[in-house]
Amino acid sequence: xxxxxxxxxxxxxxxxxxxxxxxxxxxxxxxxxxxxxxxxxxxxxxxxxxxxxxxxxxxxxxxxxxxxxxxxxxxxxxxxxxxxxxxxxxxxxxxxxxxxxxxxxxxxxxxxxxxxxxxxxxxxxxxxxxxxxxxxxxxxxxxxxxxxxxxxxxxxxxxxxxxxxxxxxxxxxxxxxxxxxxxxxxxxxxxxxxxxxxxxxxxxxxxxxxxxxxxxxxxxxxxxxxxxxxxxxxxxxxxxxxxxxxxxxxxxxxxxxxxxxxxxxxxxxxxxxxxxxxxxxxxxxxxxxxxxxxxxxxxxxxxxxxxxxxxxxxxxxxxxxxxxxxxxxxxxxxxxxxxxxxxxxxxxxxxxxxxxxxxxxxxxxxxxxxxxxxxxxxxxxxxx
Amino acid sequence: xxxxxxxxxxxxxxxxxxxxxxxxxxxxxxxxxxxxxxxxxxxxxxxxxxxxxxxxxxxxxxxxxxxxxxxxxxxxxxxxxxxxxxxxxxxxxxxxxxxxxxxxxxxxxxxxxxxxxxxxxxxxxxxxxxxxxxxxxxxxxxxxxxxxxxxxxxxxxxxxxxxxxxxxxxxxxxxxxxxxxxxxxxxxxxxxxxxxxxxxxxxxxxxxxxxxxxxxxxxxxxxxxxxxxxxxxxxxxxxxxxxxxxxxxxxxxxxxxxxxxxxxxxxxxxxxxxxxxxxxxxxxxxxxxxxxxxxxxxxxxxxxxxxxx
Numbered sequence: 001x002x003x004x005x006x007x008x009x010x011x012x013x014x015x016x017x018x019x020x021x022x023x024x025x026x027x028x029x030x031x032x033x034x035x036x037x038x039x040x041x042x043x044x045x046x047x048x049x050x051x052x053x054x055x056x057x058x059x060x061x062x063x064x065x066x067x068x069x070x071x072x073x074x075x076x077x078x079x080x081x082x083x084x085x086x087x088x089x090x091x092x093x094x095x096x097x098x099x100x101x102x103x104x105x106x107x108x109x110x111x112x113x114x115x116x117x118x119x120x121x122x123x124x125x126x127x128x129x130x131x132x133x134x135x136x137x138x139x140x141x142x143x144x145x146x147x148x149x150x151x152x153x154x155x156x157x158x159x160x161x162x163x164x165x166x167x168x169x170x171x172x173x174x175x176x177x178x179x180x181x182x183x184x185x186x187x188x189x190x191x192x193x194x195x196x197x198x199x200x201x202x203x204x205x206x207x208x209x210x211x212x213x214x215x216x217x218x219x220x221x222x223x224x225x226x227x228x229x230x231x232x233x234x235x236x237x238x239x240x241x242x243x244x245x246x247x248x249x250x251x252x253x254x255x256x257x258x259x260x261x262x263x264x265x266x267x268x269x270x271x272x273x274x275x276x277x278x279x280x281x282x283x284x285x286x287x288x289x290x291x292x293x294x295x296x297x298x299x300x301x302x303x304x305x306x307x308x309x310x311x312x313x314x315x316x317x318x319x320x321x322x323x324x325x326x327x328x329x330x331x332x333x334x335x336x337x338x339x340x341x342x343x344x345x346x347x348x349x350x351x352x353x354x355x356x357x358x359x360x361x362x363x364x365x366x367x368x369x370x371x372x373x374x375x376x377x378x379x380x381x382x383x384x
Numbered sequence: 385x386x387x388x389x390x391x392x393x394x395x396x397x398x399x400x401x402x403x404x405x406x407x408x409x410x411x412x413x414x415x416x417x418x419x420x421x422x423x424x425x426x427x428x429x430x431x432x433x434x435x436x437x438x439x440x441x442x443x444x445x446x447x448x449x450x451x452x453x454x455x456x457x458x459x460x461x462x463x464x465x466x467x468x469x470x471x472x473x474x475x476x477x478x479x480x481x482x483x484x485x486x487x488x489x490x491x492x493x494x495x496x497x498x499x500x501x502x503x504x505x506x507x508x509x510x511x512x513x514x515x516x517x518x519x520x521x522x523x524x525x526x527x528x529x530x531x532x533x534x535x536x537x538x539x540x541x542x543x544x545x546x547x548x549x550x551x552x553x554x555x556x557x558x559x560x561x562x563x564x565x566x567x568x569x570x571x572x573x574x575x576x577x578x579x580x581x582x583x584x585x586x587x588x589x590x591x592x593x594x595x596x597x598x599x600x601x602x603x604x605x606x607x608x609x610x611x612x613x614x615x616x617x618x619x620x621x622x623x624x625x626x627x628x629x630x631x632x633x634x635x636x637x638x639x640x641x642x643x644x645x646x647x648x649x650x651x652x653x654x655x656x657x658x659x660x661x662x663x664x665x666x667x668x669x670x671x672x673x674x675x676x677x678x679x680x681x682x683x684x685x686x687x688x689x690x691x692x693x
Contacts, residue, residue: 004484012472206470209434213468217529220432220462221485222454228485 001223002231009235013199023195024243027188028250034184035255050083051124052102053131054093057086060108066139067108081127093117104128112139137320185257186342187313190335192247193275194304196240200283201296203232204372211293226376233280240276248272264345267354271341274361278334279304281368288375304335311335337361385410385537385568386431391440393423393430393592400426401437402592408570413563415583416572417679423592424572425465428539431570432462444537458486461535465542467526469514476501476510479528486533500532503561505554520551527555531562538562540571544578556582576679588683595686604677607685609635610650612675613658617642618668625667631657644669647681 013019055061055071074080085102087093093105097119104118104125116132118125207225209216218228248268251257261268283300290296310333312319319336322329330336341357344350386408393401400423408414416424429435431442433451442449444456469478480497487493501507504524514522523543531538540559544552559582563569573579579586580600587597596603610633619642628637628644633652638645648654655674662669 001485001488004481004488008470008473008477008481008484011477012470015472213464213466214470215468216434216464217462217468217482218485219434219451220457220460221482222457223485224452 001227005228005231006235006238009203009232010239013235013239019199023192023199023240024246027192027243027247031185031188031247031251031257032255035251035257049124050081051104051127051131052083052085053128054085054087054096054102054105056090056093056105056107057088058108060110064108064112064139066112066142067114067135070135082131090117106132112136112143137324184313185251185259186339186346187308187311187335189244189247189259189272189342190275190311190338191304191308191313192244193240193272193338194279194282194307194335195243196236196276196279197283197286197300197304198297199236199239200233200280201287201300203236204229204284204287205293205296206232208287210291211296226373229284229376233284236280236283237276240279241273244272244276258346259342263349264351264354267345267351267358268342270358271338271345271354271361274358274365275334275338277365278337278361278368281365281372282334284372285368288372307333307335311339331360332364334361334364337364385445386570387441387443388427388431389441389443391427391430391437391442393426393435393437400592401430404440404589404592404594406587406594406597408568409585410568411563411566412584413559413569413571413582415579415586416570416589417574417576417579417586417683418572418589419574422574422590424574424589425541426592427589428541428570428572432460432539458533459536461530461533461538463527463530463538463540463543465545467514467522469525469529471514474511474513475506475517475525475528478514478525479532482529483532496532496534500528503531503558504528518548518551520547520554523547523551523555527558535567537568538570540569542572542574544573544575576683579679586679588679588686590683590687596682600679603679603682605650607677607682608649609677609681609685610648610652611677612681613646613648613655614673614675615644615646615658615662615669616671617644618670625665627665628658628661631661633657 055067061067071084071086074082075084085096087096087105090105090107093102093107094117096102097105097117103122104116106128107115107117109115113136114132116128118128205211205215207215207218207228209219219225248259248261252259252261259268282303286300286303287296290299310318310322310329313335319339322336330340337357337360341354341361344353344357386406388404388406391401391404391406392399404423404427406427416427418424426435430437431444431449433442433449433453444453445459447453447456449456470481473481476497479500480493483493483496483500487496501510504527506521506524506528509517509521514525517525527540527543530540544555547555556578559569559571563582563584571579571583583600585597585599586603588595588603596606598606617639625637625639625644628634628646631654633649633654635647635649637647646654646658655672659672
């Protein structure tokens with residue numbers, strides 16, 4: 001019976017064009033487009049003018065050695081994407097902005113904050129915003145490290161801000177500034193894994209007589225419905241594994257994006273498998289506790305979207321903000337665990353951190369399945 | 385074969401099944417007749433252990449029915465009111481899928497699937513996905529999925545709702561055929577014509593109570609009505625017809641849309657007297673016809689309302 005149900009549920013899955021598009025083709029298309037854009041941005045043949053900015057030399061500027069060092073280092077680098085000029089007053093900076101000589105100007109503030117003033121939105125303004133966020137969080141982190149570990153903090157400062165970025169991450173990966181582009185790609189894997197929750201909702205509902213008449217028919221067969229659920233679970237699991245596998249292979253070998261598949265294949269597969277289990281378990285949990293077929297799909301989609309949003313898929317800095325202000329979220333967000341697991345492998349080769357994320361994912365899936373089981377055991381079809 | 389004893393099922397304050405006793409014999413076609421919301425489907429679902437009930441006992445072949453009574457479930461086929469199959473699978477795949485939940489041997493399964501396809505007349509549609517089928521063919525697929533494993537007890541819950549006459553005839557002939565093969569059929573419907581046509585015995589259910597039970601002839605003999613005479617009147621002022629009530633042999637009468645309906649006592653012949661009355665009172669009419677009592681008449685007399693109210 002197990003293989004009989006498995007075979008037909010996988011067949012049904014393959015024939016559902018909408019599911020195949022969203023769970024397999026859409027991520028491939030999105031990643032291909034992203035990859036094209038990214039490669040265009042870094043293509044050496046394309047010359048992109050640096051973002052020009054003025055920095056007001058007020059008292060806060062004088063007190064911020066890291067800012068002075070960063071500006072000095074970036075101005076010295078001919079290939080740096082920024083070009084800074086120092087001005088004495090905000091009025092002078094504003095005049096330059098109005099004249100179109102600069103793309104924006106910074107007014108240093110207390111606590112390593114920078115006020116950014118721009119006249120319009122655009123790519124250079126976005127780059128300045130990127131600098132603003134990166135500088136503030138790095139500078140605060142240095143101060144934090146200096147207070148807790150002055151020796152390491154000193155070595156970081158001496159090594160210079162732009163070059164020290166990777167070293168920061170090695171010291172305390174949880175608190176660092178993540179590479180936003182990497183997070184976006186990894187969050188896509190999380191999205192594919194969590195898409196499994198939608199299919200799991202369908203499968204979980206297919207044995208529920210209050211949702212699908214076919215559930216009533218299946219309940220009347222001489223099979224325990226949990227056995228049918230288990231077969232359906234594996235059907236979604238294998239199909240989702242196929243989707244993630246295709247995505248990883250396509251990204252790695254066609255687009256040339258490194259997901260650690262060649263260097264850490266077991267860990268990459270482990271994160272994928274655990275992530276898919278989380279997605280499926282989440283889907284079954286939703287189908288067990290939320291009444292109504294439409295509600296179930298809506299809730300599963302909403303949860304998946306929130307999770308990948310918090311993992312930094314749509315807005316790159318969200319992940320960092322979430323980790324800073326509501327750190328516990330990462331322990332209940334499988335998308336963040338998947339993203340972080342791949343990030344740890346790719347940027348640090350940190351297998352212990354990858355293992356920790358796999359463990360968190362398995363624990364999350366287990367909790368979801370326990371609550372699903374409790375609900376299914378207690379519930380029997382009961383409607384007029 | 386199926387015994388329901390003192391069954392009570394409540395939804396909050398609503399009593400859906402009210403102390404119902406029922407016995408269905410082996411190899412009979414038993415019709416559960418009642419209007420929508422009368423409790424037919426609830427009763428079926430209780431018998432199938434799909435619903436918890438508050439009181440009572442349900443025995444099938446002398447064994448208590450429960451969600452884990454797999455030996456009993458193996459004998460049962462269900463055709464639910466709403467079509468129940470997977471949209472992504474073809475006709476043949478759907479039938480094979482449900483057959484596989486009962487039969488593991490591939491050879492036997494193939495034979496059973498082919499027989500079910502032939503039985504429901506779906507030979508030309510085996511590779512079609514359900515959404516390509518007409519309403520009647522979908523109903524036939526629904527039946528094929530329920531009978532493919534050759535059950536000895538078959539529950540059919542309103543299988544002919546919203547189907548074309550051709551498919552309806554096919555379904556009714558199929559039920560008769562199954563009955564001839566020794567299958568016990570429990571057939572719920574609110575179409576009295578179907579119940580009269582195929583059921584050996586009929587139980588009339590309303591508000592969760594079994595109001596009457598027996599063969600159609602037995603049920604008709606229970607009531608105080610004979611034929612119903614209907615007279616289509618010429619739409620003019622037809623004066624006072626109330627005197628008809630006092631004619632000998634008349635049980636009741638009513639006028640609706642210029643049609644006079646007169647229910648008579650069993651075995652009493654009043655047509656001559658009625659036509660004479662119309663002539664005497666200068667009441668013009670177009671057509672007169674007489675109807676034998678139906679199960680609807682039975683239901684009307686028992687409950688005071690029609691089956692399709």
